[in-house]
Amino acid sequence: MSEADAVTEAPARRGRPGYDREQMLHAAVALFNEQGYDATSVAALAARLGLSKAALYHHFSSKEEVLEVAVGAALDGLEGVLADATETSAGDRLAEVLRGAVGVLVAQLPAVTLLLRVRGNSEVERRALERRRAFDQAVTEIVRAAQADGAVRADVDASVATRLLFGMVNSLVEWYRPGGPEDAEALARDVLTVALDGLRTRQPSDAADRNDEATA
Amino acid sequence: MSEADAVTEAPARRGRPGYDREQMLHAAVALFNEQGYDATSVAALAARLGLSKAALYHHFSSKEEVLEVAVGAALDGLEGVLADATETSAGDRLAEVLRGAVGVLVAQLPAVTLLLRVRGNSEVERRALERRRAFDQAVTEIVRAAQADGAVRADVDASVATRLLFGMVNSLVEWYRPGGPEDAEALARDVLTVALDGLRTRQPSDAADRNDEATA
Structure with a gap:
């Protein structure tokens, strides 16, 4: 996400409070390592992060x-x-x-x-x-x-x-x-x-x- | 399978002709390595071996x-x-x-x-x-x-x-x-x-x- 994007987005839409992109990445990598990347669905990823799929897609365009x-x-x-x-x-x-x-x-x-x-x-x-x-x-x-x-x-x-x-x-x-x-x-x-x-x-x-x- | 078992089993029931237990094992290991053991179903295993699931269970009691x-x-x-x-x-x-x-x-x-x-x-x-x-x-x-x-x-x-x-x-x-x-x-x-x-x-x-x- 570019800095310009960050300005137009309301901070409230950035997922759970205190759960920034870096921490989301951290949790996602842990899940991929546990279950295998291919075997991990976007739904499972969103569930681990405590986010809806829509909220997850707000931060990352895809699992890839x-x-x-x-x-x-x-x-x-x-x-x-x-x-x-x-x-x-x-x-x-x-x-x-x-x-x-x-x-x-x-x-x-x-x-x-x-x-x-x-x-x-x-x-x-x-x-x-x-x-x-x-x-x-x-x-x-x-x-x-x-x-x-x-x-x-x-x-x-x-x-x-x-x-x-x-x-x-x-x-x-x-x-x-x-x-x-x-x-x-x-x-x-x-x-x-x-x-x-x-x-x-x-x-x-x-x-x-x-x-x-x-x-x- | 013990030798005694082998005697009581008709050779015709041993899967495809020329496809012995050793070769089945070989093909199964290759599939596990390609797809991951957990992600490989018994159905996929039988399909790779060109056998029905029933025929596969004749040779091995389980995927495990x-x-x-x-x-x-x-x-x-x-x-x-x-x-x-x-x-x-x-x-x-x-x-x-x-x-x-x-x-x-x-x-x-x-x-x-x-x-x-x-x-x-x-x-x-x-x-x-x-x-x-x-x-x-x-x-x-x-x-x-x-x-x-x-x-x-x-x-x-x-x-x-x-x-x-x-x-x-x-x-x-x-x-x-x-x-x-x-x-x-x-x-x-x-x-x-x-x-x-x-x-x-x-x-x-x-x-x-x-x-x-x-x-x-």
Whole structure:
């Protein structure tokens, strides 16, 4: 809704008092995630929001528009991570983008969950998948540049590596439930550790060296 | 169906000629994955199989039984990987189990895809989730043992590490499509490389050493 529209509409017609567009979106995304987007009717959506269908249509032209706004916000967040990356070396930029993606996922867990379940059954969903593909492609280019620099191993194909990295990041929606901001940071650190440094301890000699230092 | 049952049933009553229980299961799993298990009616299932509902009920007592047999096969495969593991050190057993899990996923892609979408809306689904949790718990114990041995880094919680590992493995259902058996091996190697050794190249001095050897 544009600002000009807002001026011509009486505030009393904006749904339940204290229930703004943002909160409606929030409730709608929760319902889509519970029941599945395709299986959720406009009537069910209106019932969850405590609105008539007519009142709901006053705020959103269609169920698809609700989906578009919700997954659009998640995609804006992910694309913002790429656009805002400041590290100049590709290896550092990859770590920065992974850390940022975990941050977006944690901050916008319901919207990202919805985004990851989009299957391309409508024009809105196909456009969302297109943006996801472009994002993956941009990350793949960073991985490729990091391989060329020697910062990332070259014996795993860059696009397979990107898919595995985001397989790990995206799996957070299956089990992560928001706590404090520290949890998000610890989570990002764990993802970076496993994905970039690997679970296996480095050479036994490294550990021995550290022990020597500790006891020296 | 037991062998004794099979003897008392006339073969002509076993649905379409050449369409055995295994193939029916295959078609049913494909339909569940396309439309969602909850959204698939018994009528739609019978139609996909080219059977009447009565003929379908001759083979399976309910839609839930179809789900139970399908996800049961995937779970049997995963549990078999744990039961058959032969490596004695925990670190090697972790690698063996990861490699085996990728193998089960590739060999039974549709059934594992269905398993991963189970949300616990029925008794069959809750039992499947229970078996998944027990499997995750067993892998977590291996990770913990490998940490105690010093084979796996101890600065990431064992259950978080297990979730991230299987987040990576399970994400294969989103994009992997079966090719030859070599693809599966290459895939398992890539997963093990990223998860255990990490994407980042080890010390620059390692690479320099290798170059020295190559040119020596």
